Amino acid sequence: MSSLVWVELDSKAPNNNLNELRLCANKDILTCAVLKSNAYGHGAQQIAKLLPAADWFAVNSLEEAQELRACGETRPVLVMGHVPIDRLAEAAQADLRLTVYNTETIEALSRLDLVKKPVHVHLKIETGTGRQGVMPGKVRDFVIEITGKPGIILDGVTTHFANIEDTLNHEYAVRQLLVFNEALGTIREQGVEPPVIHTACTAAVILFPETHFTMLRCGIGLYGLWPSRETYLSTIMGKRRVPDLKPVLTWKTKIVQIKTLPEGSNIGYGCTYKTTRETVLGVLPVGYADGYPRALGNTAHVLVNEKRAPVIGRICMNHTMIDITDIPGARLENEVVLLGNWGKETIAAEAIAGWAGTINYDIMTRISPFLERRVL
Numbered sequence: 447m448s449s450l451v452w453v454e455l456d457s458k459a460p461n462n463n464l465n466e467l468r469l470c471a472n473k474d475i476l477t478c479a480v481l482k483s484n485a486y487g488h489g490a491q492q493i494a495k496l497l498p499a500a501d502w503f504a505v506n507s508l509e510e511a512q513e514l515r516a517c518g519e520t521r522p523v524l525v526m527g528h529v530p531i532d533r534l535a536e537a538a539q540a541d542l543r544l545t546v547y548n549t550e551t552i553e554a555l556s557r558l559d560l561v562k563k564p565v566h567v568h569l570k571i572e573t574g575t576g577r578q579g580v581m582p583g584k585v586r587d588f589v590i591e592i593t594g595k596p597g598i599i600l601d602g603v604t605t606h607f608a609n610i611e612d613t614l615n616h617e618y619a620v621r622q623l624l625v626f627n628e629a630l631g632t633i634r635e636q637g638v639e640p641p642v643i644h645t646a647c648t649a650a651v652i653l654f655p656e657t658h659f660t661m662l663r664c665g666i667g668l669y670g671l672w673p674s675r676e677t678y679l680s681t682i683m684g685k686r687r688v689p690d691l692k693p694v695l696t697w698k699t700k701i702v703q704i705k706t707l708p709e710g711s712n713i714g715y716g717c718t719y720k721t722t723r724e725t726v727l728g729v730l731p732v733g734y735a736d737g738y739p740r741a742l743g744n745t746a747h748v749l750v751n752e753k754r755a756p757v758i759g760r761i762c763m764n765h766t767m768i769d770i771t772d773i774p775g776a777r778l779e780n781e782v783v784l785l786g787n788w789g790k791e792t793i794a795a796e797a798i799a800g801w802a803g804t805i806n807y808d809i810m811t812r813i814s815p816f817l818e819r820r821v822l
Contacts, residue, residue, distance in 0.1 A: 450731045451699045452818045454786075455488060459670055459692040460496040466689035467651050467664050468499070476661035478502035478524065478644065479668055482510060486669050487737070487810040488695050489819035491517045493668075496821070504663060508537055515540045524568060524602075528578070534558065538565045543601060545570050547578050552591050552598065560597025567592065568602035568642070571629045573622040575608040585629045589636050602642035603630060607657075611649045611673040614680055619650070623657060649673040652681055652689060669694045671795055671806050693795070696786030697813065700779045701750075703729040704770070713767050714759025719744055721758075723771070728755065730766040730782060737812040738766060738784060741802040748782050751775055752789030755782075785809075 460479075468477055479500040480486075485493040494503060494514055503519065505511050506527040514523055524543040531554045537544055538558055546552060546567045555565055569588065572579030580588050592600050605626045610619040626645060633640065643659035648667035650657040670693035672678050681688055706726050713719040713727070728750070734740040743760040748768055755768040770776045785793050795806040802809065 451736055454696040455819055455821045456694050457496055457821050459694040460493055461499050463668050463670050463691050464499050467667050470651050470687055471658045476501040478504050478661050478663045480504045480665040482506035483811040484815045487813035492819045492821055494519055511542050547580050555598055556595040564597045564599050566599045566601035568604050571605045571626055573605045573625040575606050582625055582629050585632050589633050600640050603640045604644050611677050614676055649677045667691055697784040699730050699732045699782050701728045702731045719759045726771040728768045728770040732766055733762045733764040735763045736814045739802040745801045748784055749788040749791050750782055
């Protein structure tokens with residue numbers, strides 16, 4: 447862990463964002479905070495402690511769920527990804543909710559001793575995302591398989607939307623919801639009424655009340671980020687409530703060397719940048735190994751003393767170079783903001799994503815889990 451590169455977390459922002467999203471729905475609804483991928487790069491253990499308003503948590507893997515249990519978290523934890531067959535006993539022992547879509551998982555669970563401690567499962571329906579999920583035509587048989595096994599409780603039903611964030615046309619999401627409701631009807635025909643029904647990601651929470659059912663599944667919005675520009679525009683155009691989302695994370699480093707280079711000096715690997723004047727260079731101890739995208743070379747900016755400093759040359763594995771010629775007062779070990787605010791200037795996740803040709807989710811989740819998370 448380097449003391450020269452770190453992440454700061456606003457202690458009040460996560461709970462604020464969760465409550466803002468909850469205001470988009472019925473006040474009696476459950477909220478599930480999605481903490482997968484190290485809480486979208488923010489630090490799962492730290493974020494969990496900053497969310498007293500969350501009713502549930504959701505993660506992708508067994509290991510992520512065990513991490514929450516190990517730090518004393520007792521609230522329901524839903525594992526949304528696949529749990530290896532030979533590790534289902536661990537999941538049952540940790541009292542985890544399991545997302546199921548393979549009959550092999552049900553069969554393996556049925557071989558465990560579940561008399562004293564039943565396992566709660568959530569059936570995932572394939573509605574058009576083309577990932578995990580039971581095909582609609584097989585839902586009836588799958589439900590019969592679950593309900594025929596003592597100790598396995600069908601606690602929830604879920605799906606995920608494929609095209610709700612990146613478009614202003616939500617016809618595909620509407621069709622997915624129709625497929626889901628038909629599958630839900632098939633389940634109810636078997637005399638089963640799962641208490642927890644959840645389909646709403648952040649975009650659906652904001653845009654589509656009909657997707658809310660009994661629990662909201664809040665991901666990117668929890669961290670103060672909008673799923674996309676299209677989601678924000680759809681909210682405005684649809685005259686929906688605009689949640690006041692506050693970014694949780696600031697990513698910082700320090701200048702570890704300052705030197706003056708003459709005009710015509712090459713900077714970095716591949717000599718992709720050549721100075722056109724005498725240049726004051728700042729060297730930062732952060733690179734793509736820390737999650738700072740290599741694509742940002744000769745493109746991005748960082749903040750030094752409330753001013754923008756351009757990134758010059760290629761991003762290295764462990765170093766980044768910046769031009770601080772026009773920033774008076776910059777000194778050795780000066781703080782530098784890679785992502786976040788300083789004074790009136792902001793380097794937003796969306797800006798970094800645009801420079802790197804990707805999305806804000808990608809930028810946040812690639813921040814190295816080995817960096818210190820400081821709760822402020």
